[in-house]
Amino acid sequence: MRGARFYGERDIRIDEVDPPEPGADEVLVEVAACGICGSDLAMYLHGPPTEAGDGQPYVMGHEFGGTVVETGDAVDVAVGTEVVVNPLVACEDCWCCEQGTYNLCRNLRVIGAQRPGAYAPEVAVPATNVVPLPDGLSPALAAVAEPITVGYHALRQSPLRSGDSVAVIGLGPIGLGLIQLATDAGAGPVIGSGHRAARRELAEACGADLVIDPREVDPGERVRDAVEGGVDVAFEVAGRESSFNDAVTVTGAGGHTTLVGVFEGDIEFDPMDFVDHGRYVDGSAAYQTGPLADRDFGPVIEKIASGALDAESLVTSRIDLEDIVSDGFEALADREGGEVKVLVQP
Amino acid sequence: MDAALFYGIGDMRLGEVDEPTPGPGELLIDVAACGICGSDLHFYEEGLGREVEYPITLGHEISGTVVEGGDDTELEPGTDVVLSPHTPCGECWCCEEALYNLCRNLEATSAEPGGFAEYVVEREANAIPLPDGVDVQDAAIAQPVSVGLHAVRQSPLGLGDSAAVVGTGPIGLGAVRFAKSVGAGPIIVSEPQAARREVAGAFGADVLIDPTEEDAVERIHEETETGVDVAFEAVGHEATLRTAVEATRAGGHTTVIGVFGDEVAFSPQELVRHQKSMSGSTSHQLGPLVTDEYDVVLRQLADGELDASQYVTSRIDLDDVVTDGFEALLADDNQERKILVCP
Numbered sequence: 101m102r103g104a105r106f107y108g109e110r111d112i113r114i115d116e117v118d119p120p121e122p123g124a125d126e127v128l129v130e131v132a133a134c135g136i137c138g139s140d141l142a143m144y145l146h147g148p149p150t151e152a153g154d155g156q157p158y159v160m161g162h163e164f165g166g167t168v169v170e171t172g173d174a175v176d177v178a179v180g181t182e183v184v185v186n187p188l189v190a191c192e193d194c195w196c197c198e199q200g201t202y203n204l205c206r207n208l209r210v211i212g213a214q215r216p217g218a219y220a221p222e223v224a225v226p227a228t229n230v231v232p233l234p235d236g237l238s239p240a241l242a243a244v245a246e247p248i249t250v251g252y253h254a255l256r257q258s259p260l261r262s263g264d265s266v267a268v269i270g271l272g273p274i275g276l277g278l279i280q281l282a283t284d285a286g287a288g289p290v291i292g293s294g295h296r297a298a299r300r301e302l303a304e305a306c307g308a309d310l311v312i313d314p315r316e317v318d319p320g321e322r323v324r325d326a327v328e329g330g331v332d333v334a335f336e337v338a339g340r341e342s343s344f345n346d347a348v349t350v351t352g353a354g355g356h357t358t359l360v361g362v363f364e365g366d367i368e369f370d371p372m373d374f375v376d377h378g379r380y381v382d383g384s385a386a387y388q389t390g391p392l393a394d395r396d397f398g399p400v401i402e403k404i405a406s407g408a409l410d411a412e413s414l415v416t417s418r419i420d421l422e423d424i425v426s427d428g429f430e431a432l433a434d435r436e437g438g439e440v441k442v443l444v445q446p
Numbered sequence: 447m448d449a450a451l452f453y454g455i456g457d458m459r460l461g462e463v464d465e466p467t468p469g470p471g472e473l474l475i476d477v478a479a480c481g482i483c484g485s486d487l488h489f490y491e492e493g494l495g496r497e498v499e500y501p502i503t504l505g506h507e508i509s510g511t512v513v514e515g516g517d518d519t520e521l522e523p524g525t526d527v528v529l530s531p532h533t534p535c536g537e538c539w540c541c542e543e544a545l546y547n548l549c550r551n552l553e554a555t556s557a558e559p560g561g562f563a564e565y566v567v568e569r570e571a572n573a574i575p576l577p578d579g580v581d582v583q584d585a586a587i588a589q590p591v592s593v594g595l596h597a598v599r600q601s602p603l604g605l606g607d608s609a610a611v612v613g614t615g616p617i618g619l620g621a622v623r624f625a626k627s628v629g630a631g632p633i634i635v636s637e638p639q640a641a642r643r644e645v646a647g648a649f650g651a652d653v654l655i656d657p658t659e660e661d662a663v664e665r666i667h668e669e670t671e672t673g674v675d676v677a678f679e680a681v682g683h684e685a686t687l688r689t690a691v692e693a694t695r696a697g698g699h700t701t702v703i704g705v706f707g708d709e710v711a712f713s714p715q716e717l718v719r720h721q722k723s724m725s726g727s728t729s730h731q732l733g734p735l736v737t738d739e740y741d742v743v744l745r746q747l748a749d750g751e752l753d754a755s756q757y758v759t760s761r762i763d764l765d766d767v768v769t770d771g772f773e774a775l776l777a778d779d780n781q782e783r784k785i786l787v788c789p
Contacts, residue, residue: 195672196696204696204721257721329539336714344714353540353548363715371687371706374726378548378600381724383717 262286480561505561594620626650
């Protein structure tokens, strides 16, 4: 079969690869759609490639839904089940797994990074990692559940409660999902900040009460005009120095910032922003997995199926595998472009 | 009366000033002791960073005896007290939420003049009577020790948790003492100065690391297998902040107490990948809630759990505040920790 593999900076090739064979406790999923993630994009633009044991890169792609077409001997899931896949594979043996924090597994392997992923027609995954879909949610659209679930886990980890004011710094799919989730949780005002005009418009449609272009106005000042003292909670969903500092300084004294974005390398910040103001920051790592693989995914897919969350409006393009570079990665890299979530349909 | 007059960077001299007079609600206090704080040293070296009419008198870690009270005061002359250093404004939104240490309008020092003087006037609301068994000079350490206490109370540190304290000057020592009080263990300290490391052991630390001899993060991970539950950064440098954050386990917390002069380089991915957290802690409760923390410290001084003689390295006369106080602490080979000026 053909799969998209990642060789290095701006070097993705569609190769003939061996079709996957599920092990005894695994299932084979026929991929309906796989989304391109910001972290994939970062790897595409900056490297390095992921490597398998034989020196060849893995097929990438970790945000996907599909149908179970084959099962290993030791598996309960029925062939034909439509699923979204939780791509984090926990060892269930290290101290983090023993404590139930499977997303912090010391030996975590990600489907699409440390084992073959879903920019391909089929992928083998542990049976533990498939989450059956409720009626009314197609496997293709379910691929968008993954980034929304990242935001959901972060929101549940944060102290955000009904009535709290909140800022979301970074308006990619995870940020846009967070705006919807925060609104759903009763927060307000909900403030979004992002560089791309198309995403700011989408943020308003998702429920943001105020959107900011951080290149035009200082987010801290603008937020304090809207909310006395600053917001209760902020989410950093871009992974850059400027967004980190914005996400801290838009909160009030005693405020809480949750980092969701993936950061590459160091940033510069002023610790007195924390010391003098009693502020708090934590990092959120993806979502629960292992035996709890549906702990975060479950509520999200229910909310998409019921219409409480709008996943469809986050999808700006559906493309073929063969066009993954031109219409996928390169389109997303264009910061003036209007792409938000691009789904690859292999 | 005599007072140490600060004229500007590097220029402090003893001078004669009028003895202050207590107004309504205020007390005149005969200063027993006033500690020299790192922030005092910072002002001495860099100036105040805000508009002031020089000369002024520094010093906010003050204890002493009530001499007389203005109208509407209750404390009797002869009462030994320790002072809270600042008066929250009571009107900003932080004060409304009882986050008095985060008051948006905090003055530098509430006592008039500052504590490096023979007498000060202070609002009675900021004067806490000492329990029996607390030496009036020793009580001056309540303020700096409370900074460490507040940091421990703000953190998630609880019974059975492991802790690391990076930097055991006067602030870090307070964190060690109260980490021990809440039942944390092991308590692991990283501190390059031998004397400070040893006294951290006396204050309750279980493992003492010299970071100039070994890698503190590696050693802490060896001692705990996973990393500590909570780390405290009590220095204010880029490298020690990294040490503190990297010393914590996945899901662990770092409380930053140190005063930083500059921006620092930092890896947020350390927080994201391992779901770690970090917060800042400043000063201690103030205003009506200052006794939340001062009472704990005073009780520990009274029953001997907190040993002021281990915390204070020198007690000096007001006359010697510059030579034996400020200049001694700023010297390259400084071995002092907390110096009390006893006018």
